Amino acid sequence: MSAAELGPTLLDAPTIAARLDALAGEITAFYEGKPLTVLAILNGSLVFAADLLRRIPLALRLECLGVASYHGGLASSGAVTFLQSGLPDVAGRHVLILDDILDTGCTLAAIRQRLLAEAAPLSVRVAVLLRKNKPRAQPLDADYVGFDLDDVFVVGYGLDHQGHYRNLPEVRMLDSKIRKPGNQE
Numbered sequence: 001m002s003a004a005e006l007g008p009t010l011l012d013a014p015t016i017a018a019r020l021d022a023l024a025g026e027i028t029a030f031y032e033g034k035p036l037t038v039l040a041i042l043n044g045s046l047v048f049a050a051d052l053l054r055r056i057p058l059a060l061r062l063e064c065l066g067v068a069s070y071h072g073g074l075a076s077s078g079a080v081t082f083l084q085s086g087l088p089d090v091a092g093r094h095v096l097i098l099d100d101i102l103d104t105g106c107t108l109a110a111i112r113q114r115l116l117a118e119a120a121p122l123s124v125r126v127a128v129l130l131r132k133n134k135p136r137a138q139p140l141d142a143d144y145v146g147f148d149l150d151d152v153f154v155v156g157y158g159l160d161h162q163g164h165y166r167n168l169p170e171v172r173m174l175d176s177k178i179r180k181p182g183n184q185e
Protein backbone atom coordinates (compact mmCIF):
# COMPACT_ATOMS: atom_id res chain seq x y z
CA MET A 1 0.00 0.00 0.00
CA SER A 2 1.85 3.09 -1.15
CA ALA A 3 1.25 6.45 -2.76
CA ALA A 4 2.37 4.83 -6.04
CA GLU A 5 -1.20 3.52 -6.22
CA LEU A 6 -2.62 7.00 -6.53
CA GLY A 7 -3.84 8.39 -9.84
CA PRO A 8 -4.82 11.94 -10.79
CA THR A 9 -6.71 14.35 -8.56
CA LEU A 10 -10.33 14.71 -9.66
CA LEU A 11 -11.50 17.21 -7.03
CA ASP A 12 -9.10 19.42 -5.13
CA ALA A 13 -9.80 20.87 -1.69
CA PRO A 14 -10.90 24.36 -2.85
CA THR A 15 -13.30 22.81 -5.39
CA ILE A 16 -14.85 20.63 -2.70
CA ALA A 17 -15.11 23.54 -0.27
CA ALA A 18 -16.91 25.74 -2.82
CA ARG A 19 -19.42 22.99 -3.60
CA LEU A 20 -20.08 22.39 0.10
CA ASP A 21 -20.95 26.06 0.53
CA ALA A 22 -23.68 25.70 -2.10
CA LEU A 23 -24.93 22.36 -0.80
CA ALA A 24 -25.10 23.63 2.77
CA GLY A 25 -27.11 26.63 1.61
CA GLU A 26 -29.68 24.39 -0.10
CA ILE A 27 -29.93 22.09 2.91
CA THR A 28 -30.26 24.99 5.34
CA ALA A 29 -33.06 26.56 3.32
CA PHE A 30 -34.96 23.28 3.07
CA TYR A 31 -34.78 22.30 6.77
CA GLU A 32 -35.17 25.76 8.32
CA GLY A 33 -37.68 25.48 11.18
CA LYS A 34 -37.94 21.68 10.96
CA PRO A 35 -36.70 19.16 13.55
CA LEU A 36 -33.66 17.70 11.75
CA THR A 37 -31.44 14.75 12.60
CA VAL A 38 -28.41 14.25 10.39
CA LEU A 39 -27.37 10.61 10.19
CA ALA A 40 -23.74 10.25 9.14
CA ILE A 41 -22.78 6.85 7.78
CA LEU A 42 -19.43 5.65 9.13
CA ASN A 43 -16.66 5.61 8.18
CA GLY A 44 -16.82 7.10 4.69
CA SER A 45 -18.90 10.20 5.42
CA LEU A 46 -16.81 11.44 8.36
CA VAL A 47 -14.83 14.10 6.53
CA PHE A 48 -17.77 15.20 4.35
CA ALA A 49 -20.05 15.40 7.40
CA ALA A 50 -17.57 17.42 9.46
CA ASP A 51 -17.08 19.98 6.71
CA LEU A 52 -20.71 20.15 5.59
CA LEU A 53 -22.30 20.41 9.03
CA ARG A 54 -20.13 23.33 10.06
CA ARG A 55 -21.70 25.26 7.19
CA ILE A 56 -25.30 24.55 8.32
CA PRO A 57 -26.42 26.98 11.05
CA LEU A 58 -29.51 25.00 12.14
CA ALA A 59 -30.39 23.44 15.50
CA LEU A 60 -29.84 19.94 14.16
CA ARG A 61 -28.93 16.73 15.94
CA LEU A 62 -26.11 14.50 14.72
CA GLU A 63 -26.20 10.70 14.89
CA CYS A 64 -23.82 8.19 13.36
CA LEU A 65 -24.49 4.74 11.96
CA GLY A 66 -21.85 2.13 11.26
CA VAL A 67 -22.47 -0.13 8.30
CA ALA A 68 -20.20 -2.44 6.34
CA SER A 69 -21.10 -2.80 2.71
CA TYR A 70 -17.80 -2.93 0.95
CA HIS A 71 -15.53 -5.73 1.86
CA GLY A 72 -12.12 -4.46 0.90
CA GLY A 73 -12.17 -4.86 -2.88
CA LEU A 74 -13.07 -2.48 -5.65
CA ALA A 75 -16.59 -3.76 -6.24
CA SER A 76 -19.51 -3.46 -3.86
CA SER A 77 -20.62 -6.75 -2.35
CA GLY A 78 -24.30 -5.77 -2.33
CA ALA A 79 -24.74 -7.10 1.21
CA VAL A 80 -25.18 -4.48 3.95
CA THR A 81 -24.31 -5.27 7.57
CA PHE A 82 -25.46 -2.94 10.37
CA LEU A 83 -22.63 -2.77 12.90
CA GLN A 84 -24.89 -1.86 15.81
CA SER A 85 -28.24 -3.41 16.58
CA GLY A 86 -30.28 -0.29 17.36
CA LEU A 87 -31.20 2.79 15.35
CA PRO A 88 -31.08 6.36 16.67
CA ASP A 89 -34.34 7.79 18.01
CA VAL A 90 -35.66 9.82 15.09
CA ALA A 91 -39.39 9.45 15.70
CA GLY A 92 -41.11 12.70 14.72
CA ARG A 93 -37.95 14.11 13.15
CA HIS A 94 -36.76 14.66 9.60
CA VAL A 95 -33.67 12.60 8.77
CA LEU A 96 -30.92 13.58 6.36
CA ILE A 97 -28.58 10.66 5.68
CA LEU A 98 -25.02 11.63 4.73
CA ASP A 99 -22.76 9.25 2.87
CA ASP A 100 -19.57 9.51 0.91
CA ILE A 101 -20.67 8.00 -2.39
CA LEU A 102 -23.70 6.59 -4.17
CA ASP A 103 -22.42 3.57 -6.08
CA THR A 104 -24.77 0.58 -6.41
CA GLY A 105 -27.28 2.21 -4.03
CA CYS A 106 -27.46 -0.94 -1.87
CA THR A 107 -26.14 0.72 1.30
CA LEU A 108 -28.39 3.76 1.24
CA ALA A 109 -31.43 1.77 0.16
CA ALA A 110 -30.98 -0.64 3.08
CA ILE A 111 -30.54 2.18 5.58
CA ARG A 112 -33.50 4.16 4.31
CA GLN A 113 -35.71 1.08 4.27
CA ARG A 114 -34.79 0.17 7.85
CA LEU A 115 -35.35 3.71 9.12
CA LEU A 116 -38.76 3.92 7.49
CA ALA A 117 -39.77 0.48 8.77
CA GLU A 118 -38.51 0.82 12.34
CA ALA A 119 -37.83 4.42 13.37
CA ALA A 120 -40.91 6.49 12.40
CA PRO A 121 -39.09 9.50 10.92
CA LEU A 122 -41.13 12.35 9.41
CA SER A 123 -39.05 12.09 6.25
CA VAL A 124 -35.80 10.62 4.97
CA ARG A 125 -33.57 12.39 2.46
CA VAL A 126 -30.08 11.55 1.26
CA ALA A 127 -26.99 13.69 0.68
CA VAL A 128 -23.83 12.29 -0.88
CA LEU A 129 -20.53 13.89 -1.75
CA LEU A 130 -20.22 11.80 -4.92
CA ARG A 131 -22.61 10.01 -7.24
CA LYS A 132 -21.29 7.49 -9.75
CA ASN A 133 -22.81 7.63 -13.20
CA LYS A 134 -23.90 4.01 -13.59
CA PRO A 135 -27.03 1.85 -13.33
CA ARG A 136 -28.01 1.21 -9.69
CA ALA A 137 -28.77 -2.19 -8.18
CA GLN A 138 -31.39 -0.45 -6.03
CA PRO A 139 -33.83 2.26 -7.13
CA LEU A 140 -32.37 5.02 -5.02
CA ASP A 141 -31.24 8.54 -5.87
CA ALA A 142 -29.77 11.22 -3.68
CA ASP A 143 -31.57 14.49 -2.93
CA TYR A 144 -28.29 16.39 -2.58
CA VAL A 145 -25.20 15.53 -4.64
CA GLY A 146 -21.80 17.18 -4.37
CA PHE A 147 -20.38 15.92 -7.66
CA ASP A 148 -21.29 13.43 -10.37
CA LEU A 149 -18.50 11.10 -11.33
CA ASP A 150 -17.75 8.47 -13.98
CA ASP A 151 -17.68 4.88 -12.78
CA VAL A 152 -14.10 4.96 -11.52
CA PHE A 153 -12.67 4.03 -8.14
CA VAL A 154 -11.75 7.05 -6.06
CA VAL A 155 -10.09 7.66 -2.70
CA GLY A 156 -9.54 10.57 -0.34
CA TYR A 157 -11.74 13.02 1.55
CA GLY A 158 -13.16 10.12 3.58
CA LEU A 159 -13.13 7.46 0.86
CA ASP A 160 -10.80 4.51 1.30
CA HIS A 161 -9.16 1.65 -0.51
CA GLN A 162 -8.68 -1.16 2.00
CA GLY A 163 -8.76 1.34 4.85
CA HIS A 164 -6.20 3.75 3.39
CA TYR A 165 -6.32 7.30 2.02
CA ARG A 166 -9.36 8.59 3.94
CA ASN A 167 -7.25 11.49 5.20
CA LEU A 168 -6.27 12.88 1.78
CA PRO A 169 -7.70 16.41 1.47
CA GLU A 170 -8.63 15.82 -2.19
CA VAL A 171 -10.51 13.12 -4.15
CA ARG A 172 -8.18 11.12 -6.40
CA MET A 173 -8.44 8.14 -8.70
CA LEU A 174 -6.57 4.98 -7.90
CA ASP A 175 -3.93 4.18 -10.48
CA SER A 176 -5.60 2.66 -13.56
CA LYS A 177 -3.46 -0.51 -13.30
CA ILE A 178 -4.99 -1.21 -9.91
CA ARG A 179 -8.53 -0.52 -10.99
CA LYS A 180 -8.59 -3.07 -13.77
CA PRO A 181 -10.04 -6.37 -12.56
CA GLY A 182 -7.84 -9.32 -13.47
CA ASN A 183 -4.76 -7.17 -14.08
CA GLN A 184 -1.72 -9.39 -13.63
CA GLU A 185 0.95 -6.73 -13.05
Ligand code: IMP
Nearest residue numbers: 044070076103104105106107153154159
Ligand atom coordinates in the same frame (compact mmCIF):
# COMPACT_ATOMS: atom_id res chain seq x y z
P1 IMP B 1 -23.08 1.25 -2.56
O1 IMP B 1 -22.53 0.34 -3.63
O2 IMP B 1 -23.83 2.41 -3.16
O3 IMP B 1 -23.86 0.49 -1.56
O4 IMP B 1 -21.82 1.88 -1.84
C1 IMP B 1 -21.23 1.23 -0.74
C2 IMP B 1 -19.99 1.86 -0.25
O5 IMP B 1 -18.97 1.47 -1.14
C3 IMP B 1 -19.87 3.37 -0.20
O6 IMP B 1 -20.46 3.95 0.94
C4 IMP B 1 -18.35 3.49 -0.14
O7 IMP B 1 -17.90 3.31 1.19
C5 IMP B 1 -17.89 2.33 -1.01
N1 IMP B 1 -17.49 2.78 -2.34
C6 IMP B 1 -18.19 2.74 -3.49
N2 IMP B 1 -17.47 3.25 -4.50
C7 IMP B 1 -16.29 3.64 -3.96
C8 IMP B 1 -15.10 4.28 -4.51
O8 IMP B 1 -14.96 4.62 -5.69
N3 IMP B 1 -14.11 4.50 -3.60
C9 IMP B 1 -14.16 4.17 -2.30
N4 IMP B 1 -15.26 3.59 -1.75
C10 IMP B 1 -16.30 3.33 -2.58
Ligand code: MG
Nearest residue numbers: 044070159160
Ligand atom coordinates in the same frame (compact mmCIF):
# COMPACT_ATOMS: atom_id res chain seq x y z
MG1 MG C 1 -15.26 2.12 2.05
